[in-house]
Amino acid sequence: MGLFDKLLGKTNKKQSGMIPATKKEHEEEWDFYFSNVNDNLGSLFVDLGVREVAPIKDKPNIVWVSIRMNNPREDGLSSQEESGILADIEDALVARIISEHNAVYVGRLTSAGDRDLYFYFGDTILYDKTISEVMVAYPKYEFDYGSKEDKEWDDYFDFLYPTPQQFQSIQNRHVIEQLEKNGDSLNKAREVDHWIYFQTETDRETFLQKISNDGFSIVDKDYDKELDETPFKLHIKRIDYVDQNSVDVYVIYLWKLANELNADYDGWETSIEKD
Template sequence: MGLIDKFWPSKNHTTTKESTHQLLEVPENWDFYMFDIDGQPASYFLNLALTRIAPILDRSTLLWVEIKMNHSREDGLSSSEEFDHLIEIEDQLIPALTTRLPALYVGRLTHNHLRYFYFYCKDGIDVDPILHKIMQSYPDYSYHFGQKVDSDWSTYFNDMYPNEEIMQSISNRSVIEELLNHGDNLEVERPVDHWIYFQNEMDRTVFSKAILSLGFEIIQQDQVEASQNFHYQLQISRSDSVNQQSIDACTIQLIKLAQQFNAQYDGWETQIIRN
């Protein structure tokens, strides 16, 4: 896979020092996405790489801190007017909890005029004194916090982690950013190649017939080694522009079609067009 492999964000690690002097290696791949919750927009900022180590046995309690925004937008998201204050609070809150307590920060949610910070921590820790000390410096902001047992990290996996379509949109955005860094004109149509993997040859054959009506052409069909039971590869291509809206619509269409055949969509690549 060309651009997808080359342009995917780097995966880093941080080492968190615990009060027991043990070290917890934490992979990092932070990204954001928009979502709809009860008809209102929501913005998630999340460490996607935690799927590689979660759930963590001794981080079985979910801790959330809720801060009411004072100058949010009408749609409930944060405003540029309040940006500096919110970042200032965040820059104090997260280090205080993660360095003084056995707590791991996993992400935040902005929604309905509120900003939530989510951590997974050991059971029974007392966060009240730390939060009270920090928020004393911000008397205009009201806050609340809560904890619940979540040993399987269901909130992270089921409520926060993006679904397949959103993950693909995040991947698309990453590729688009790299194309722009190379001077690409996203609006110019050019051949865009896509890869799909199937569990059997029959599904691949029927899928191939279906995508011909959508204007795609078959580039290559192979049988490959695979860690899972998806040995039948299909490479297809169609001329498209690669702005976010266009490529999202294309890839989501292919993902949904692939799901009908128990197949896996595996990304796209294209050439750089500067004119």
């Protein structure tokens, strides 16, 4: 199997731990994921890139705008027929608020029939006037808004930003999307490889004992002296399906086991299989 026949969802271990250079402006990195929000299904669309510069000291206030959807789906998310107008409202609010208040738009939540937009401001003088003036153009939509002090950007980090497990699921989706872009229908089971890095050889053996009845085979066990914190490498594989639900089940399982042992689950790789 050639190099270009494979797709990876793993990082370069030898580059991990590098500290990015200080940036005056962050590079936007928008992504989405699903979560349970107050016992309702929620879809979150978040600028992950803000993490590199947050909290921004001169923007200590969070402002939210809540738009009540007129035709939500039964699960409370936005319907296809309403998605266009909701996007127009969002674009109009974001453009006006950023322009007039030098705010940072960090994300949105769609859940329980509402679409909530979140911004970080310096001062909040007349923010309500700006929102109301935008919404005049959309008289069929009810809306609400509010603000509070959030110097440490806790609402961004603790609510909008994905948990480590959710972030792993996002990474899984990225690899699956690349498979589909390359013509993979995801219908075929195939070998899926995984890499885990451990602090000690004992931890690696404990991990192998825990998965001994799960059908994984060992491809390689190695020691990499260049990796000071986790030099004990483990490469395993198993025949599996690669749709989102299947991948999340076995990858999150391995990821959790690795975390229990203070190890680093470094991702998965598989081949492109076309019908």
